[in-house]
Amino acid sequence: MTIRNVLNEIKSNIKKICLELNFSVDNFVVEEAKPGFGDITSNVTFLLAKSLKNSPHEIAKTISKEYQKYLGKFITKVEAHSSGYLNFSVNYNELTKVILGESCKKNYGTIDIGDNSQIIVEHTSVNPNKSLHIGHVRNLVIGDSIGRILEKANYDVKILNYIDDSGLQVADIVVGFKHGGFPEEPPNSQKFDQYCGDVVYVQTTQKYETDPKLEELRNQVLSQLEDESSDVAQFAKKITKRVLAEQLKTCWRLGATFDCLNFESHIIQSKLWNTIFEKMKQMNLIELEKDGKNAGCWVIRSKSDEDKVLVRSNGTATYIAKDIPYAAWKLGILDDPFYYTKYCVQYNNKALWQTTLEKNSEVHPKFVSDKVITVIDSRQARLQKIITTLMTRFKAKPNAYVHLAYESVTLSTETAKSLGVDASSKQVQMSGRKGIYVNADSVLDTLRDKAYEEAKKRNKDSDKKALLEIAEKVSIGTIRYEMSKQDLDKIISFDTKRSLSLEGDTASYIQYAHARAKRILEKAAHEPNFDNILGSLGTSYEINLIKKIGTFDIQIEDAAKNLSPKVIARYCYDLAVAFNGFYEHVKVLTAGDESLVNSRLCLVSSFKQTIANALDLLGISALDRM
RNA sequence: GGGCCCGUAGCUCAGCAUGGAUAGAGUGUUGGACUUCUAAUCCAAUGGUCAAGGGAUCGAAGCCCUUCGGGCCCGCCA
Numbered sequence: 001m002t003i004r005n006v007l008n009e010i011k012s013n014i015k016k017i018c019l020e021l022n023f024s025v026d027n028f029v030v031e032e033a034k035p036g037f038g039d040i041t042s043n044v045t046f047l048l049a050k051s052l053k054n055s056p057h058e059i060a061k062t063i064s065k066e067y068q069k070y071l072g073k074f075i076t077k078v079e080a081h082s083s084g085y086l087n088f089s090v091n092y093n094e095l096t097k098v099i100l101g102e103s104c105k106k107n108y109g110t111i112d113i114g115d116n117s118q119i120i121v122e123h124t125s126v127n128p129n130k131s132l133h134i135g136h137v138r139n140l141v142i143g144d145s146i147g148r149i150l151e152k153a154n155y156d157v158k159i160l161n162y163i164d165d166s167g168l169q170v171a172d173i174v175v176g177f178k179h180g181g182f183p184e185e186p187p188n189s190q191k192f193d194q195y196c197g198d199v200v201y202v203q204t205t206q207k208y209e210t211d212p213k214l215e216e217l218r219n220q221v222l223s224q225l226e227d228e229s230s231d232v233a234q235f236a237k238k239i240t241k242r243v244l245a246e247q248l249k250t251c252w253r254l255g256a257t258f259d260c261l262n263f264e265s266h267i268i269q270s271k272l273w274n275t276i277f278e279k280m281k282q283m284n285l286i287e288l289e290k291d292g293k294n295a296g297c298w299v300i301r302s303k304s305d306e307d308k309v310l311v312r313s314n315g316t317a318t319y320i321a322k323d324i325p326y327a328a329w330k331l332g333i334l335d336d337p338f339y340y341t342k343y344c345v346q347y348n349n350k351a352l353w354q355t356t357l358e359k360n361s362e363v364h365p366k367f368v369s370d371k372v373i374t375v376i377d378s379r380q381a382r383l384q385k386i387i388t389t390l391m392t393r394f395k396a397k398p399n400a401y402v403h404l405a406y407e408s409v410t411l412s413t414e415t416a417k418s419l420g421v422d423a424s425s426k427q428v429q430m431s432g433r434k435g436i437y438v439n440a441d442s443v444l445d446t447l448r449d450k451a452y453e454e455a456k457k458r459n460k461d462s463d464k465k466a467l468l469e470i471a472e473k474v475s476i477g478t479i480r481y482e483m484s485k486q487d488l489d490k491i492i493s494f495d496t497k498r499s500l501s502l503e504g505d506t507a508s509y510i511q512y513a514h515a516r517a518k519r520i521l522e523k524a525a526h527e528p529n530f531d532n533i534l535g536s537l538g539t540s541y542e543i544n545l546i547k548k549i550g551t552f553d554i555q556i557e558d559a560a561k562n563l564s565p566k567v568i569a570r571y572c573y574d575l576a577v578a579f580n581g582f583y584e585h586v587k588v589l590t591a592g593d594e595s596l597v598n599s600r601l602c603l604v605s606s607f608k609q610t611i612a613n614a615l616d617l618l619g620i621s622a623l624d625r626m
Numbered sequence: 627g628g629g630c631c632c633g634u635a636g637c638u639c640a641g642c643a644u645g646g647a648u649a650g651a652g653u654g655u656u657g658g659a660c661u662u663c664u665a666a667u668c669c670a671a672u673g674g675u676c677a678a679g680g681g682a683u684c685g686a687a688g689c690c691c692u693u694c695g696g697g698c699c700c701g702c703c704a
Contacts, residue, residue: 083647312702505652584668
């Protein structure tokens with residue numbers, strides 16, 4: 001029994017009453033009331049007012065009268081408020097025991113939306129020619145958090161990372177190494193992905209402007225990449241593997257893990273495109289253009305937009321054409337041409353698989369599903385819409401393919417200036433090609449150093465190793481929280497200075513609340529005894545905290561249904577606020593009365609577990625000391 | 627020219643799905659609280675024509691329309 005159950009019960013009772021009274025209504029809401037307006041409230045009266053031609057207040061009176069028979073242990077009072085609302089009072093003495101008891105269970109908050117059905121989440125998918133920048137981090141954090149949330153909502157989640165190892169960006173660094181004079185080994189033992197992105201890619205791209213021959217070489221390299229046996233393709237494979245290995249280190253550092261790496265080169269070699277191309281022809285989804293500017297091309301017609309070219313007049317496929325077989329593969333529309341091998345075992349003991357075309361007999365998990373979520377920047381919305389539409393034609397099920405779009409991360413004027421960019425506008429778009437970006441590892445390092453100093457101040461007797469561990473977890477938490485707490489359709493203007501803040505609405509505020517709770521439990525004379533909770537946790541600070549703890553599953557339902565990590569981020573913050581208020585105003589260890597001490601210890605313990613659970617959904621570590 | 631997104635306090639943002647009670651946080655500024663379970667905290671003050679206009683509604687920050695301001699996308703590039 002949680003608050004969610006209580007709300008559902010009230011809702012179903014109201015439905016029954018409406019049925020009995022012949023009131024026709026649906027879609028009404030039963031929710032927690034705003035502070036100062038009782039405990040639980042419903043707007044059903046307002047929705048009925050019109051059809052019944054009566055005032056909400058009068059309707060509330062009628063329903064509350066009928067509701068009396070449903071009152072019981074948890075809901076003790078119902079009343080018609082003069083504003084028209086139907087308000088319910090909760091007996092927190094009773095509900096507290098239940099909530100605190102539930103919250104220590106390992107799976108507290110778990111709800112069943114997914115019915116253990118499989119779902120694929122794809123995220124990160126950074127071209128293997130560069131290191132992750134702060135924009136990629138947003139993608140990773142959203143995807144990873146969504147994966148965790150969906151798992152909590154009882155989905156069987158598999159996470160994919162798509163590796164575009166045969167595109168133009170890879171060709172660019174191959175040109176740099178083979179023809180641009182860049183040594184294969186980075187100077188000063190620079191991290192290899194950073195070397196490729198910061199130096200080789202950026203400078204090679206610059207050289208195209210002055211050296212047209214180099215640009216011709218790029219086209220050669222690009223076509224050679226598609227022939228796996230070529231020297232160029234073999235060399236590219238070596239380089240991209242090395243970049244990928246470094247990128248994965250950053251991903252793991254950020255707390256993300258994957259189930260499978262899907263290589264674009266394998267999609268191309270598997271000839272999946274030919275299959276899907278034929279299928280689209282058969283289904284009349286595409287047309288061969290006879291005249292006009294696209295004469296000789298295969299195009300997708302669009303009512304609202306321009307026609308999209310899929311196959312050029314020279315017979316080669318365009319960029320979007322690579323995405324179509326891949327999307328179809330993910331949804332299991334095409335026969336799976338791949339074999340799988342283990343890439344490695346990740347830090348959390350989860351195996352990471354990768355596609356291969358070499359035959360083997362390894363037993364592997366299923367990486368295709370009839371429900372797929374792909375996390376991609378909203379700038380690709382137009383292309384993704386075409387793919388989504390195509391997929392619904394292949395697969396009748398609606399929402400099988402979801403493009404989870406998020407707005408980009410830009411740089412604040414100050415941060416752009418610090419990178420030497422001439423910034424006149426309020427924000428500056430990042431550009432990997434131009435070298436305008438903030439590197440993910442660098443931000444984490446800077447943040448870790450700052451957190452280290454803060455932790456050192458407060459823990460003078462702790463050793464360096466322990467402090468570093470704290471600092472690292474604070475820095476990861478800070479970045480992840482920063483990337484999670486904002487709505488997906490809002491641009492994040494990244495400012496280095498601002499992101500260094502460890503106060504206020506930040507991860508460290510929440511982590512600190514957890515550390516405070518942990519310290520109380522450490523110093524307590526005995527373990528909290530949950531069989532002996534008094535109904536006397538009556539201060540508003542305690543009730544607020546209990547209420548927040550009791551709504552964990554409501555938040556998970558919201559976050560999972562709306563694919564919104566932000567919901568959990570705000571919940572974590574609200575929960576921490578409730579605890580800090582409690583901490584400052586209510587004494588636990590020195591409360592005097594022994595049973596009161598025990599009851600409060602239970603509350604502290606319950607909070608500690610719940611906040612740790614909630615933070616885990618965001619990939620943020622709960623800290624025992626900081 | 628067409629499409630998508632954003633506009634709420636000085637700044638950064640919740641709230642909008644499901645219209646209803648008093649529009650909330652953080653930050654900033656000002657003041658206060660550590661002999662106390664860690665002050666990465668708490669308390670208080672300050673701060674809002676919810677971009678503008680219109681519409682439907684008993685009722686709009688929220689729904690519809692228009693306008694304005696800002697961002698992004700629209701290649702036989704990827």
